[in-house]
Amino acid sequence: MNDLQGKRLVLGLTGGIACYKAAELCRALVKEGAAVQVVMTEAAAQFITPVTMQALSGQPVYTSQWDGREANNMAHINLSREADAIVVAPCSADFIAKLALGRADELLSLMCLARPIGRVPLLLAPAMNREMWAHPATRRNLAQVAQDGATVLGVGSGDQACGETGDGRMLEAAELLEDITAFLQPKPLRGQRVVVTAGPTFEAMDPIRGITNHSSGKMGFAIARAAREAGAQVTLVAGPVHLSTPRGVQRVDVTSARQMLQATLAAVPEADVFVATAAVADWRPASEAGEKIKKDGSGQAPVLAFTENPDILQTVAQGERARSGALFCVGFAAESHDLLAHARAKRARKGIPLLAGNIGPLTFGQDDNQLLLVDEHGEQELPRAPKLQLARMLIAEIARRLPGNLPA
Ligand code: CTP
Secondary structure, eight states: OOTTTTOEEEEEEOSSTTHHHHHHHHHHHHHTTOEEEEEEOTTHHHHSOHHHHHHHHTSOOBOOTTOTTSTTSOHHHHHHHHOSEEEEEEEOHHHHHHHHHTOOSSHHHHHHHHSOTTTSOEEEEEOOOHHHHHSHHHHHHHHHHHHTTOEEOOOEEEEOTTSOEEEEEOOOHHHHHHHHHHHHSOOTTTTOEEEEEESBOOEESSSSOEEOOOOOSHHHHHHHHHHHHTTOEEEEEEOSOOOOOOTTOEEEEOOSHHHHHHHHHHHGGGOSEEEEOOBOOSEEESSOOSSOOOOOSSSOOOOOOEEEOOOHHHHHHTSHHHHTTSSEEEEEEEESSOHHHHHHHHHHHHTOSEEEEEEHHHHTTOSEEEEEEEETTEEEEEEEEEHHHHHHHHHHHHHHHSTTSOOO
C-alpha cells in the first residue's frame, strides 16, 4: 500500500532555486499515491516551468487567480476546499512575510488565506539564504505564521546556491516526503514518550572480532518511525546497523548489550512505552582480549568462555515504573518453530503485557514481516505486510492498550 493513497495535496511553489527539488518532491508524492495539484507563483515559474510540474503531477498547473478554466473563476476556493493539505515547497522569505500579513494578491497566497483553517492544514518548507533565514523579520514572520496555524517544517544546513554555508536550505525531497507522510498519520501517541531498542548487539572478543547476529534493525527502526508519526517523542537505542535515523527520532548508538542496557535505563525513567525489538546477544565472551588473539601455530583453537548478558527487557519490566503501570513494555520473540507456545511462555517469563512474535528466518533483513500479538486476552495476527505498515498497526495496538484508552 502507498503511504499517501487517496490523499489530495496542493503543492505550492514560490520563487527560489529550491524549485528544482520541488520537481522531485512532486514525483515522490505522486508515487506514494497522492493526487497533487500544483500551484506556482510568477517567481516560481522563473526557476522551473509549469510544463515540468504538469508532466510530473499529471495535472495542469495553476499560476493565476484569473484562470478561466474554473467555471466559477474561483480557483482559490475550489482548490483549497478539495485539499487534505496545502504544502508550500519551496516557501520563500517573501511568501512567509505575505502569509504573516494575510496578503492575498496572487493565487497561492489567496488560496492559503481562503482555506478552511480548521480543516485544511498548511505546511511550509522554507528555503532561503542563511542571512535571510536568520533575519529578525523572518524570525518574526515565522513565529506569526506558526501562531496562525501553519506547520513550519525544518530547513537543512550546508552549502547554499549563493556560495555561502549555513541554515536555510530547503529539506531534500525524501525528507519532506517523510515529514508530510508523518503529518498526515493519526496521532494516538501524541505527547507520549517511547523508547525503542533495535538491531543486534556486538560482543567483542578482541579488538578485531566478536559475536553478533543477523538482525538488520529494520523492524525496530520502523517502529521508532511509526511511533514518531503517531505523535510520540521517540528515543531509539540502536545496535550496529546500516540504517538512517527516522526523522525527528533521537538516536543513541551502542555496540554491546551492556551499553544498550545503560542507554535504555537512561531513557526509560521518562518514558510511557518501551518496545524491545533488539536482538540482544544472550551471551558475551567472558573476557575481552586487549590485543588480537593470534594463532599460536599449535593448530589448537582458543577456548572461549561465555557469560550471560543482562536481559534489558526483563530489567526494565521489573523496574518500579513498569510495575506501577506507568511504563507499558512490549517484547519481541524471534522463534524458529512453535511460535504461539513460545510467545506465550516468553510473555509470561518476561512479565510484560504485550509480546509480538515472529519467525526469525522469515524476517531477518527482509522488508516485510508478519506478527503474532500475544496479550493477557489471547492472540491476534497482524498479517504479512511491509515493516513500516506493520509497525503502524503495532503502534495503534499499543496505543489502545495504554491506560486511559479504552479497548476497541
Ligand atoms: N531481550 C533483551 N535483552 C536480552 C535478551 C532479550 O531486551 N538480553 C529482549 C528482546 O529485545 C526481545 C525479547 O527480549 O524483546 C526476546 O526475548 P528472549 O528470551 O531473549 O528471546 P530469544 O533470544 O529468542 O530467547 P530464547 O533463546 O529463549 O528463544
